Amino acid sequence: MMSGPIRILILGGGFGGVYTARHLEELFAESSEVQITLVSRDNYFVMTPLLFEAGSGILEPRHAVNPIRPLLKMTQFIEAEVVEIDIARKMVTVGPPHGQADELPYDHLVLALGGVTNTKLVPGTEHALTFKTLGDAIYLRNHIIQLFERAQIESDPVRKASLLTIVLVGGGLVAVELAGEVTVFMTNLSRLYSKIDPREIRFDLLEAAPRIIPEMDEDLAQYATHTLEKRGVRVRVNTRVDRIEPGMVHLPDGESIPAQTILMATGVIPNPRVSSLPLEKDKKGRVLTEPTMRAKGHTNIWALGDCASIPDPSGHPYPTLAQHAIREGPQLAKNISAAIHGQPLEPFVYQTKGTLAALGHFKGVGRIYKFKIRGFLAWWVWRTYYLFRMPRFDRRLRIVLDWTVALLFRNDIVQLDIGRENTRHPARSDKPGADGDAEHHDSAATRADRSSSTAPH
Numbered sequence: 001m002m003s004g005p006i007r008i009l010i011l012g013g014g015f016g017g018v019y020t021a022r023h024l025e026e027l028f029a030e031s032s033e034v035q036i037t038l039v040s041r042d043n044y045f046v047m048t049p050l051l052f053e054a055g056s057g058i059l060e061p062r063h064a065v066n067p068i069r070p071l072l073k074m075t076q077f078i079e080a081e082v083v084e085i086d087i088a089r090k091m092v093t094v095g096p097p098h099g100q101a102d103e104l105p106y107d108h109l110v111l112a113l114g115g116v117t118n119t120k121l122v123p124g125t126e127h128a129l130t131f132k133t134l135g136d137a138i139y140l141r142n143h144i145i146q147l148f149e150r151a152q153i154e155s156d157p158v159r160k161a162s163l164l165t166i167v168l169v170g171g172g173l174v175a176v177e178l179a180g181e182v183t184v185f186m187t188n189l190s191r192l193y194s195k196i197d198p199r200e201i202r203f204d205l206l207e208a209a210p211r212i213i214p215e216m217d218e219d220l221a222q223y224a225t226h227t228l229e230k231r232g233v234r235v236r237v238n239t240r241v242d243r244i245e246p247g248m249v250h251l252p253d254g255e256s257i258p259a260q261t262i263l264m265a266t267g268v269i270p271n272p273r274v275s276s277l278p279l280e281k282d283k284k285g286r287v288l289t290e291p292t293m294r295a296k297g298h299t300n301i302w303a304l305g306d307c308a309s310i311p312d313p314s315g316h317p318y319p320t321l322a323q324h325a326i327r328e329g330p331q332l333a334k335n336i337s338a339a340i341h342g343q344p345l346e347p348f349v350y351q352t353k354g355t356l357a358a359l360g361h362f363k364g365v366g367r368i369y370k371f372k373i374r375g376f377l378a379w380w381v382w383r384t385y386y387l388f389r390m391p392r393f394d395r396r397l398r399i400v401l402d403w404t405v406a407l408l409f410r411n412d413i414v415q416l417d418i419g420r421e422n423t424r425h426p427a428r429s430d431k432p433g434a435d436g437d438a439e440h441h442d443s444a445a446t447r448a449d450r451s452s453s454t455a456p457h
């Protein structure tokens with residue numbers, strides 16, 4: 001017979017994990033019946049739709065995320081890396097950043113570890129940047145500013161062209177929103193660099209499919225294409241990337257594009273910690289669940305968000321979007337409670353309300369229910385929606401202040417180079433010349449820091 005509270009262990013502090021924990025707290029308020037634990041790599045959750053503005057400096061990066069602790073009352077939060085999930089032993093091994101690995105036993109396990117950027121599609125993707133985490137957004141902004149600084153003093157026209165060229169691989173929603181925000185950012189930046197003409201900036205968006213943003217109606221995708229083209233983006237569809245080398249993108253027809261910024265936005269695959277589990281999975285590696293979000297063939301394992309394949313009433317999987325993960329959380333919490341109390345479980349049913357994309361500079365595009373919207377209205381609706389989706393009033397206030405300041409003043413070009421600052425730390429090196437060396441390697445150091453603290457690729 002079981003003694004002590006029932007242990008519910010949630011892995012992943014993104015939309016799925018945090019919303020599940022919050023709703024479990026509501027259902028088990030003040031009850032000692034359960035012990036809820038949430039493990040996540042970072043002590044904040046990322047409001048991904050706001051990452052683009054964090055990447056361009058419109059938003060202070062910290063304001064695009066929300067600290068997890070203040071959002072939870074009775075849940076034990078552990079900031080740690082999930083290292084191993086042992087389903088047979090009902091045990092999860094976690095490794096805190098500066099401590100010993102620890103084992104956490106569970107009675108109910110919630111898999112909410114999200115996804116990672118798909119880096120398997122194009123050989124050489126390791127030479128490209130990804131855009132999924134807060135670290136990615138901070139890194140991209142620093143990287144672009146650094147390239148502008150170098151282009152300003154570059155006398156060789158070929159090298160200068162490569163510094164000012166961005167190649168974005170992918171044409172889905174994330175790619176298009178990223179292109180919208182980065183083009184505006186670069187145009188604004190060029191005003192501060194006397195030797196850079198905005199016409200020297202080259203931006204190629206390469207999409208293998210016949211059109212961009214398949215998630216939206218054709219005419220809306222056309223609108224997005226025209227908007228980006230007016231900003232100088234070459235939107236190239238039916239263009240598959242053959243391979244990537246450092247500073248070079250190769251296409252199958254022999255064309256090569258020299259670019260110091262190569263960005264991958266080729267979609268998301270499930271977290272490898274989840275796709276390697278001995279559970280039933282779809283062909284992408286997402287955990288196949290019942291409509292109740294219970295993993296097939298298991299009574300105590302649940303999955304939601306980007307790492308789960310949850311069937312809708314017609315049997316098709318729901319899309320991997322924040323708007324779904326936010327709604328899956330409360331239903332999953334209800335079903336865990338029902339399972340504990342021996343009550344019937346309910347399926348997750350949700351009808352999408354539409355899709356919106358911000359294109360930067362007061363422009364957006366999308367559909368809400370049957371209504372298609374474009375331009376300023378779509379941009380305004382997008383901003384308002386995500387502002388109110390951000391939990392906690394103080395976060396929302398900070399965002400509104402950032403937006404107001406961005407309307408009144410030019411982009412800030414301060415390059416916050418944490419890697420370089422760190423090189424002065426005595427623990428790293430006291431050797432003469434260490435600064436110079438480190439300066440040379442600082443981007444790599446920043447990236448190494450970043451990749452160790454973000455999703456594995």
Ligand SMILES: Cc1cc2nc3c(=O)[nH]c(=O)nc-3n(C[C@H](O)[C@H](O)[C@H](O)COP(=O)(O)OP(=O)(O)OC[C@H]3O[C@@H](n4cnc5c(N)ncnc54)[C@H](O)[C@@H]3O)c2cc1C
Binds near residue numbers: 011039041322
């Ligand atoms: C740039 C961008 C913009 C987007 N814009 C939109 C949008 O406008 N609208 C929309 O609906 N959707 C959008 N999405 C998709 C949306 O972000 C995802 O569908 C959503 O985040 C999925 O939620 P999740 O909880 O499953 O995963 P996530 O939010 O990714 O959370 C997973 C969590 O698990 C943690 N984690 C992962 N591995 C480990 C580990 N080994 N150990 C410990 N912790 C770990 C991560 O740090 C993270 O906190 C966007 C995605 C991106 C990348």
